[in-house]
Amino acid sequence: MNTTWGFILRAKHWQIFCLLFGLFIGWNVAIIRSISATERSPQDFASIGPLLGSVVAVSMFCMLAWLWSTGSFHSSIVFPALRLKMGFFRFALIYPALYIFIFLALFQSISTKPALFAIIFPFHCFGMFCIFYDFYFVPKNLILAETCKPASFNDCAGPFVLIWFFPVGVWFIQPRINRLYSQAGR
Numbered sequence: 804m805n806t807t808w809g810f811i812l813r814a815k816h817w818q819i820f821c822l823l824f825g826l827f828i829g830w831n832v833a834i835i836r837s838i839s840a841t842e843r844s845p846q847d848f849a850s851i852g853p854l855l856g857s858v859v860a861v862s863m864f865c866m867l868a869w870l871w872s873t874g875s876f877h878s879s880i881v882f883p884a885l886r887l888k889m890g891f892f893r894f895a896l897i898y899p900a901l902y903i904f905i906f907l908a909l910f911q912s913i914s915t916k917p918a919l920f921a922i923i924f925p926f927h928c929f930g931m932f933c934i935f936y937d938f939y940f941v942p943k944n945l946i947l948a949e950t951c952k953p954a955s956f957n958d959c960a961g962p963f964v965l966i967w968f969f970p971v972g973v974w975f976i977q978p979r980i981n982r983l984y985s986q987a988g989r
Contacts, residue, residue: 808872812984816977819869824970827862831855856907863903866969867896870937873980877944880987885947892940895933902930938966945976948983 811819834854874892881887909923942962946954956963965972 808876811869811872812876812980814977815981816974819977820970820973823862823865823869823973826865827858830858830861834858860903860907864900867900867937870941871896874937874941874944876980876984876987877941877948880983881944881947882951885951885953887940887944887947892937895936895940898933899930902926906930938963942966942976945979945983949979 814822871893874896875889878886878889878892906923906927909919939956939959942959942965943954943956945962946959950958962972962976965975
């Protein structure tokens with residue numbers, strides 16, 4: 804694991820919370836406050852769309868980096884017989900990261916061209932499926948790494964929900980990751 808992944812795996816729950824959720828909220832508040840501090844026209848508010856979109860993209864990349872590092876680490880410490888395949892997991896992390904740029908570029912056009920919505924909708928649904936798969940892969944590997952035995956979806960439903968509601972879940976998931984990381988002696 805490289806240093807970025809090591810930092811993410813060693814970070815405390817409050818550091819991950821601040822990095823992922825605090826960054827997103829802080830940037831949004833700063834952008835909106837700076838725009839609304841002066842009287843502006845509705846067109847000026849529409850012009851902050853790309854800026855807010857880039858904040859969403861940066862936050863999403865941070866979340867995907869957290870998922871990538873934790874999923875890769877857990878997979879590396881699970882017994883080979885129980886290990887989930889990493890191929891689709893990697894693809895499921897990369898696809899939303901690339902798709903967000905296409906979506907943000909086409910977002911303004913979708914409202915004026917409904918046919919474009921019909922074209923992009925399946926890609927959007929697949930991106931959501933990829934994110935759901937990532938949210939499944941990480942808790943499944945977490946449970947496999949902790950218990951060293953096969954796990955059903957019922958076994959990993961709790962961590963799945965915690966990752967789904969990330970701002971709350973990170974306070975419970977990250978200490979478990981820290982414990983596994985320290986036990987692995989990395």
